[in-house]
Amino acid sequence: MKPLFFANITIPVPKKEIYRRLGYRDSITRIAFRQKQEIEHYIEEAVAKIRLRGAARRIPIHKATRAHVALKGDIVFRSRNVAAILKGAEETLLMAATCGSTIMKAIKKYALSSNIIKAVVFDAVASEMADAGLDWIMRYINQELSRQKKYLGRKRFSCGYGDFGLVYQKDMYRLLNLMQLGVGITKDFILIPEKSVTAVAPVYPTRP
């Protein structure tokens, strides 16, 4: 199946998660009205600079052991973490979400200037929006799968975590054709703009 592109993912701003990422704890953290206003304003400004886009692609699993997963074609993920996540699945969903380059330029600009708060809030907003973008893609694919009597697992796993090496970002990049979303990749396998995330999730068969 070819990659499916989502050119404008529209989601509510995950404010609770943004505040949490910044260290806010319900019923413990106290924040003055003026500071709250300032942060809310930065969140608004950040959201205006984010263009959330994404891609997804389902690929059948050719062979799987406890230590590796071979996808149809020539891709092999040598990772016990990924093998555990994809256990029992007949396909894997590869997905990516990106916030675009405008927000990253702003984060860099403010991190270098004296407004680190703004940079930090922008960074938190972009991170959470990208993550929420993957949630949205999973909900979309799950809805499609349910019509085919299939089922998408709830968990997902990203390159760079556990034993799922960042080197696989290169395969994710190619298979999802992320160039189409304006995303690039460095020789160290980091996606550019940085607020871009990829993940794999299991697609289970629901009929024998």
Next chain:
Amino acid sequence: MKTKEKIIATLQKRIIVLDGATGTELSRRGMPQGIMPEAWVLKNPDVLKAIHAEYRYAGADIVYACTFGANRIKLAEYGIRNVGETNRKLLLLAKEAVDTRALVAGDIGPTGSFVRPFGKLEFEKAVAVFKEQIRGLCAGGADLLVIETMMDIQEARAALIAAKETTGMFVMVTMTFDQGGRTLFGTDPLSALIALQGLGADAVGVNCSTGPEGMRAIIKSIKPFATVPLVAKPNAGIPRLVGKKTVFVTGPEAFAKEAKRLITVGVNILGGCCGTTPRHIQLLKDAVATMRPQAVMRKSIGALSSARRTVIIDAQKPPLIIGEKINPTGKKGLQQELLDGNFSLLRGLAIEQEAHKPVLLDVNVGVPRIDEKKAIQGAIEALAGTVVLPLVIDSANPSAIEAALRLYPGRALINSISAEKEKLRLLPVARKYGAMCILLPLSGKGIPSSLSERKRIIRKVFHEAKRYGFTKEDIIVDGLVMSMASNPEFASLALKTVEWVSNVFGAHTVIGLSNVSFGLPNRQMINAAFLAMALRAGLTFAIADPLVVALLRKKTIQKIVSKKTADPKKLLDLFAGQSRKEIKPLKKIARIEEKIYQAVLEGNRDSIDKLLKEGLGKGLGAYRIIEELMIPAIMRVGELFDKKIYFLPQLIAGAESVKKAFGYLKPYIKKSFIKDKQKNLILMASVKGDIHDIGKNIVILILESNGFKVIDLGKDVSAQKIVAAALRYRPDVVGLSALMTTTMVRMKEVIALARKKRLTTKFIVGGAVVSAPYARSIGAEYAKNATDAVRIMKRLHKA
């Protein structure tokens, strides 16, 4: 009688029953997984015809042809190119199966590609894809069309426009909502209804995703606002995973029982989706046979929608504010951005206004030499994903308005239509796209200066509008407010216009609020008083800056409205009094020392310089300010952060205040003092391969605000560079930061190289993936966050 009229007539008398699932039935009867049903049934026509016939015998009045995915985009995935012929053949199979005893609907499903502004597929391309399919369905003899299982309101609109521009058939549109009651793009059932019925759907409703019980609340919530019959085609319950099988849990008896309850909340057309069988439809038919349908409750509705929100005008308490700020007049930056095809400022203005709770946003992109058609479409796309508020399309250019309406994913308001011929030509366009209109009492012969003249123009334009099916609910009359500076009588005339339209003509009204005070002093006061008077005259909407109106406070305005005085001067005085009361005096902090301490605690960077100036002026002395106020305050901020009473932005704000204060106080401090007080020197770097440096920058800021000297080597720094710098500066500590597991290993390389070069400097490491055991394993101290780094540095300093 034509089929469309027959369907409409039948709907007056009884419930129309649709068929059940085709896909799950095909699977049950041997269709393999992972193939395209449309292709398989063409090779196995008898299986499909049997399903259609069974639904017909079960009592379905309408069966759906197996053309759900038979559009160019889906068919191409399976190498099928002849779209028209495929649709025609599939339609004919259904016709052969049911003979003339049931109607056959040409079934149009999603393309799987998302339509702009939510996806990449150009709107006009989507329309063309659906038109191609519809032509094939018409060639096969479809009796009606059904657009179903739509998740993207824009794709549903494209299909509906294609249907309306190709044929005069009865068209039903059903969307699918998740369990939260919205589509994945956030469209709620009411917004879908308002957009689709406005665009000319003959019936609107819901299918798939949920069982009949899950659809009841949706139908009940939208029925009062529907101007068309409602459709429900639920699944046989919510599918559940039993072992590795998806099981639809609602059997035919329970389905029929629940379906009856759907009729009681207002469904007019009812069938089954995934998991339903001919038996479900048979029992459903029996259950609803004697039930009378609930009639459509209204002919028209004053409502506006975006893809994600609907504003029902009568359900809101005036004044309903229309945000006016997306207008390039007098805004050079916005003008340039629009000319460049950039919409960042425009999105910023929309978000800023939305925070102050207007109900609609006015969008005007009129700049000299701009391609306004392209610009307004760009603005609509930019705003669709940014704000939830419905938009007002504000342009003097009729073709720009038409382009905007075609693309806008909801029911828009046009600003404006007047009695000029060119403007009247917009009426059929507005009707086609279901838009509401602001009716401006202008005829091209200057500003009408009497109420009678205004009444005449309003009646004339409305008379024209009625010819296209508009009602008074579909229009909003502009009071035509002009500046009191040019002619004070115009303000009074606008109020009289609003009063007459509200109380006699019987339509909603709008005013451009800030026009009244243009060129005058005390504009806010004049605006507030005028708004209060207009509200008393019956005003519904005001086009204004939402921030300013929020400042005026609705309560204050309401108080003024309730005063029984018609004297504008008294109202102005009254408002002046109210506005003074609104300004609350700041809590006084008696001592400057407390103020400075508090400014750090609250991260008040803007006022710190002023406070320091005051403190120095009162003889506090720079040394005392630093030692007795700044340092204790930033330490307190650190404590509050450790206890989670403060969170990260507050910690940084405190540190930035101190940093700014140090900068201000520097000229007042002797160098020797700085040297004495300067604690250890730290060299900081993000290791090679790690381009993330926000965390490291925060640590640097907090360390500096606590009096440590820091040399920042930046990000993505090699082990060789770090060790070379350490040899050169001889710091007391080297701090290393890494965000990823892949770059964390570089920390070990740095320390190993340093030891090889006989450097005994201590290392502190930190970052999202770094842990205390890892730090120990490479011979470093571990700092879990910035305040922890300060603590470690102080410990090392004492040692």
